[in-house]
Amino acid sequence: MSVLVAEGLRKRFGANEAVAGVSLAVEPGEMLALIGPNGAGKSTCFNMLGGQLRPDEGAVRLGGQDVTGMAPRHLAHLGVGRTFQITASFASMTVRENVQTALLAQKRQAWRFWQAADAQHVGLAEGLLARVGMASQAERPAGVLAYGDLKRLELAMALAGDPVLLLMDEPTAGMAPAERAALMALVRGIARDQGVAVLFTEHDMDVVFGQADRVLVLDRGRLIAQGTPEAVRADPRVRAVYLGTAA
Amino acid sequence: MDLIFLQLLTGLAGASTLFLVAAGLTVIFGVTRVVNFSHGSLYMLGAFIAWSLLSRLPREPDYFVLGVLGAAVATAVIGAVLEVVLLRRIYRAPELLQLLATFGVVLVVQDVALWVWGPVDLSLPRPRWLRGAVEIAGLRFPFYDLVLIVVGPAVLGGLLLLFHRTRWGLLVRAATQDRDMVAALGVDQRVLFTSVFALGAGLAGLGGALALPQGSANLNMDLSVIAEAFVVVVVGGMGSLGGAFLAALLIGVLQAFGIALVPKITLVLVFLVMAAVLVVRPHGLLGKPQAMARGEVEALAPIRPAGPALQVLGLVALLAAILAPFVAGPYLLSVLTEAAVAVLFAASLHVMMGPGGMASFGHAAWFGVGAYAAAFAAKGLGAGMAVGLLLAPFAAGALALLVGAFVVRMSGVYLAMLTLAFAQIAWAVAFQWVEVTGGDNGVLGVWPDGWAADKPTMYWLALLLCVGGALVLRRALFAPFGFALRATRDSALRAEAIGLDAHRLRLAAFVLAGAGAGLSGAVFAYAKGSVFPTYMAIPHSVDALVTVLLGGVQTMAGPVVGAVTFTVLQSWLLMGDFWRIKLGLLIIALVLAFPTGIAGAASAVWDRWRGRAA
Numbered sequence A: 001m002s003v004l005v006a007e008g009l010r011k012r013f014g015a016n017e018a019v020a021g022v023s024l025a026v027e028p029g030e031m032l033a034l035i036g037p038n039g040a041g042k043s044t045c046f047n048m049l050g051g052q053l054r055p056d057e058g059a060v061r062l063g064g065q066d067v068t069g070m071a072p073r074h075l076a077h078l079g080v081g082r083t084f085q086i087t088a089s090f091a092s093m094t095v096r097e098n099v100q101t102a103l104l105a106q107k108r109q110a111w112r113f114w115q116a117a118d119a120q121h122v123g124l125a126e127g128l129l130a131r132v133g134m135a136s137q138a139e140r141p142a143g144v145l146a147y148g149d150l151k152r153l154e155l156a157m158a159l160a161g162d163p164v165l166l167l168m169d170e171p172t173a174g175m176a177p178a179e180r181a182a183l184m185a186l187v188r189g190i191a192r193d194q195g196v197a198v199l200f201t202e203h204d205m206d207v208v209f210g211q212a213d214r215v216l217v218l219d220r221g222r223l224i225a226q227g228t229p230e231a232v233r234a235d236p237r238v239r240a241v242y243l244g245t246a247a
Numbered sequence B: 001m002d003l004i005f006l007q008l009l010t011g012l013a014g015a016s017t018l019f020l021v022a023a024g025l026t027v028i029f030g031v032t033r034v035v036n037f038s039h040g041s042l043y044m045l046g047a048f049i050a051w052s053l054l055s056r057l058p059r060e061p062d063y064f065v066l067g068v069l070g071a072a073v074a075t076a077v078i079g080a081v082l083e084v085v086l087l088r089r090i091y092r093a094p095e096l097l098q099l100l101a102t103f104g105v106v107l108v109v110q111d112v113a114l115w116v117w118g119p120v121d122l123s124l125p126r127p128r129w130l131r132g133a134v135e136i137a138g139l140r141f142p143f144y145d146l147v148l149i150v151v152g153p154a155v156l157g158g159l160l161l162l163f164h165r166t167r168w169g170l171l172v173r174a175a176t177q178d179r180d181m182v183a184a185l186g187v188d189q190r191v192l193f194t195s196v197f198a199l200g201a202g203l204a205g206l207g208g209a210l211a212l213p214q215g216s217a218n219l220n221m222d223l224s225v226i227a228e229a230f231v232v233v234v235v236g237g238m239g240s241l242g243g244a245f246l247a248a249l250l251i252g253v254l255q256a257f258g259i260a261l262v263p264k265i266t267l268v269l270v271f272l273v274m275a276a277v278l279v280v281r282p283h284g285l286l287g288k289p290q291a292m293a294r295g296e297v298e299a300l301a302p303i304r305p306a307g308p309a310l311q312v313l314g315l316v317a318l319l320a321a322i323l324a325p326f327v328a329g330p331y332l333l334s335v336l337t338e339a340a341v342a343v344l345f346a347a348s349l350h351v352m353m354g355p356g357g358m359a360s361f362g363h364a365a366w367f368g369v370g371a372y373a374a375a376f377a378a379k380g381l382g383a384g385m386a387v388g389l390l391l392a393p394f395a396a397g398a399l400a401l402l403v404g405a406f407v408v409r410m411s412g413v414y415l416a417m418l419t420l421a422f423a424q425i426a427w428a429v430a431f432q433w434v435e436v437t438g439g440d441n442g443v444l445g446v447w448p449d450g451w452a453a454d455k456p457t458m459y460w461l462a463l464l465l466c467v468g469g470a471l472v473l474r475r476a477l478f479a480p481f482g483f484a485l486r487a488t489r490d491s492a493l494r495a496e497a498i499g500l501d502a503h504r505l506r507l508a509a510f511v512l513a514g515a516g517a518g519l520s521g522a523v524f525a526y527a528k529g530s531v532f533p534t535y536m537a538i539p540h541s542v543d544a545l546v547t548v549l550l551g552g553v554q555t556m557a558g559p560v561v562g563a564v565t566f567t568v569l570q571s572w573l574l575m576g577d578f579w580r581i582k583l584g585l586l587i588i589a590l591v592l593a594f595p596t597g598i599a600g601a602a603s604a605v606w607d608r609w610r611g612r613a614a
């Protein structure tokens, strides 16, 4: 069964229909790329799937359960991990504390008033940081990290909840090309090993075609093509609206 | 029927002056993005100046008009001076410091007014034409009410014309949308800002002058009108003139009927209506969602638990505090008791202001509720001190839960305005509900149990409860709760995405802060043996803010350092006459000296020092 199913999602901002009927499904262990030019509606899709925006129309189902319009914090407890196009982390904490906070939140231990928080889940936090290649930066303040490292930290925080689904909006923006491929290869490994479904956007076509199992192409709020990387790459409509501008 | 109609007229007349004040506040905010706490002071100055002019001029209608306009112009000039001397220097400062600086102005103006006009309420002898009535359709209307009722819409119309039909108005509206664009047009922003501030101040002065014939010029009107104006601006929608007008009508009429029907709870009624409006329309009646910075507090360096050096220092200080009664005289002991109370008062505010990211300008409300709860336990229930000390944090916490349920949704300045409005209402209730609170005379004889009656024991008890309470709060801030709270402040988006309930966490911090302040209030009540409305007055709220800022928002030891420093300042430097002007100038000086925040400055110095040492 699909981990995530979206049917007929629509969202308008004033007169501008940002997403005009998008349906998609992500399978366990699958890397699904959502691509499209700037302003195509990718982030809006992610925000509807992640609960940050309520769709005007359409439905979202997670593991068969209707979660349309559900608040992000409830989705988090159902196993949705999220990274944002514009990174969001806790600047007043160290990298390790960021992950510890995510672990405390996911384990519903945030409402404890007595024990020292920075002694909780130290091992787990360090393990997660090691997985994303951030172990050496664990004690640095999150506020001073380079952009690529913030993206890695976000991934570690998203993984803290043992997600069944990862929603990653431009997870490698701000990274060097080699780093990008390495990070997405890492995500791909996690998807394979743990059966996590991954939906991501990406501007780097080498990364998309190298790591994705399937590709969806969004243009002006509509899906104009989908299929294997090879099929999408060969699709003339995609070449016209998208690759034409990129190439 | 007639009575209802008359009441309605009174309400509409009151709404007009309220609108004038709120309109000025909204116009100033729209362009400068500064919530001007001293706006009520300008209103008060308008009334005092009008009194000085009108009591010297002949009592004829045309001289009356002249006097009122003269007062408005004089206030506008004062406003312009204020903008040039102070406001201009703090446009880029964090909004919390802007609010605080304008509050410094409130304190200064209070003492200046006291010095110039004296402590007595000044009312105007009203000539016959002012007291007259007009007969329309068989009903007699008070003439002056009608004048006021006409002034409100007339000023609204005039302002709309000004903003939509003149080049200056066009520039002001452009500046409201996008400051940099105006700069790009080659317009001198400074002149624009000064003129807008003068206009807003003039409106406040006009309101004060027009309100004079029906009341008096007095030293309490600044804070009472600013609280009402905040309510009007928030209910109407920040930055919307039409919204301010509608809200002023709503609040004015509500107050008039409230005073006629349920005088004791009128103010509470106002607050409830505001709550209702905000639940249905979070941005006010005609307001648009504002892209407003949340109460961001200085640069976010990681908060560290105290290092070994600081811990030793803390222990030594605590030990010294415990041993103090063996060497200190009675006066020093009572100062130390106050310092202990101030520690918990500030630490509780710090919980919501620092890690919670919510600045409160009404923290004294909870302190006062706690103090009155203790007084009620002692005098109403005849119960022992333990009951009062227990009741206080629960009473304050419960009320904080009620108020917080809808205020914590608000962003920075809204939260500051609403907490101030609520505290002002709580103060007014304590002041007016004489049967229960004794009004201005307070509640006397709230003495501790016999075993704690001597000064040293009471001091130790205060130390135990207040410093202990502050340590408990501190512990919670380093516990998962504190991390989660800080997470919601740093990034609400990320906090929600990892499964945290930001609203609940903020509310919990609000309640915790209220309960802590309530306990400190109760301790203070027993230590002093009496409770007065001033415990919850706005200046006391500002004491808490200054204390926290003195110590630094982003350090956990800050509230303690701040409380001791501030108590010392208050006991020696800020004593006697004109303490307000001294405190006000101190606040302004602090803000001007550290425009990026005191803690920010301190940590910058610290980093530089460490950089050199390393």
Ligand SMILES: Nc1ncnc2c1ncn2[C@@H]1O[C@H](COP(=O)(O)OP(=O)(O)O)[C@@H](O)[C@H]1O
Pocket (backbone or CB within 6 Å): A013, A016, A018, A036, A037, A038, A039, A040, A041, A042, A043, A044, A045
């Ligand atoms: N909060 C918003 N309010 C108004 N318009 C928005 C908002 N978010 C996105 N849009 C508009 O929706 C369209 C899609 O934006 P977005 O989903 O961010 O595209 P992408 O992520 O593919 O670049 C754009 O035209 C954008 O301007």
Ligand SMILES: [Mg+2]
Pocket (backbone or CB within 6 Å): A042, A043, A044, A085, A169
């Ligand atoms: Mg995007």
